[in-house]
Amino acid sequence: xxxxxxxxxxxxxxxxxxxxxxxxxxxxxxxxxxxxxxxxxxxxxxxxxxxxxxxxxxxxxxxxxxxxxxxxxxxxxxxxxxxxxxxxxxxxxxxxxxxxxxxxxxxxxxxxxxxxxxxxxxxxxxxxxxxxxxxxxxxxxxxxxxxxxxxxxxxxxxxxxxxxxxxxxxxxxxxxxxxxxxxxxxxxxxxxxxxxxxxxxxxxxxxxxxxxxxxxxxxxxxxxxxxxxxxxxxxxxxxxxxxxxxx
Numbered sequence: 329x330x331x332x333x334x335x336x337x338x339x340x341x342x343x344x345x346x347x348x349x350x351x352x353x354x355x356x357x358x359x360x361x362x363x364x365x366x367x368x369x370x371x372x373x374x375x376x377x378x379x380x381x382x383x384x385x386x387x388x389x390x391x392x393x394x395x396x397x398x399x400x401x402x403x404x405x406x407x408x409x410x411x412x413x414x415x416x417x418x419x420x421x422x423x424x425x426x427x428x429x430x431x432x433x434x435x436x437x438x439x440x441x442x443x444x445x446x447x448x449x450x451x452x453x454x455x456x457x458x459x460x461x462x463x464x465x466x467x468x469x470x471x472x473x474x475x476x477x478x479x480x481x482x483x484x485x486x487x488x489x490x491x492x493x494x495x496x497x498x499x500x501x502x503x504x505x506x507x508x509x510x511x512x513x514x515x516x517x518x519x520x521x522x523x524x525x526x527x528x529x530x531x532x533x534x535x536x537x538x539x540x541x542x543x544x545x546x547x548x549x550x551x552x553x554x555x556x557x558x559x560x561x562x563x564x565x566x567x568x569x570x571x572x573x574x575x
Contacts, residue, residue, distance in 0.1 A: 372462035524564030531555035
């Protein structure tokens, strides 16, 4: 197989690899977008569930404190009645201290209930915002999931077709040349570069005159000293094919 036939094979292979990369990037993007929305929805659902449990717990605590407050109110009234029935100063002082202590506990419970009620309102407001955000993500996912899944399916089909086309083409490329191509492609993303004016088309570095003359003869491939890609000569306009020495 002459060098020109090998060049054509490598150019076709590079074109297919570029299409495969583009299709792969498109598939990955669609998949990442869907995955991101699903992950976001799951996270918001977890936050909603956690928020609801927290609100339920605070409401139970507030109910318990309210019940305790009512019981304290009854105790305060009993202590007042006890104070009114005292016959000695000692009994009156003891009953007065009991009333004051109960009043202090009563006020403390009222403060706790008020504080808890404020936290409850704040938690409910935050839960409502999370709910709105969750509904927005859910609606967006529902509106776009079908189209995204369809695009993913189309991209997967095209990938399979292009891969089959590539496999058929690889069988025509000389084994050693393909191994070299693959090794460079995996490192650089692209493996081949052309020159028509003594400059590498990939890295735009100027080639040595001897290397350029060798490539112009079209007898074998070269290697760019800068980017290490497989180099070959591609005829251009007459003024472009002049060697660096002639230039």
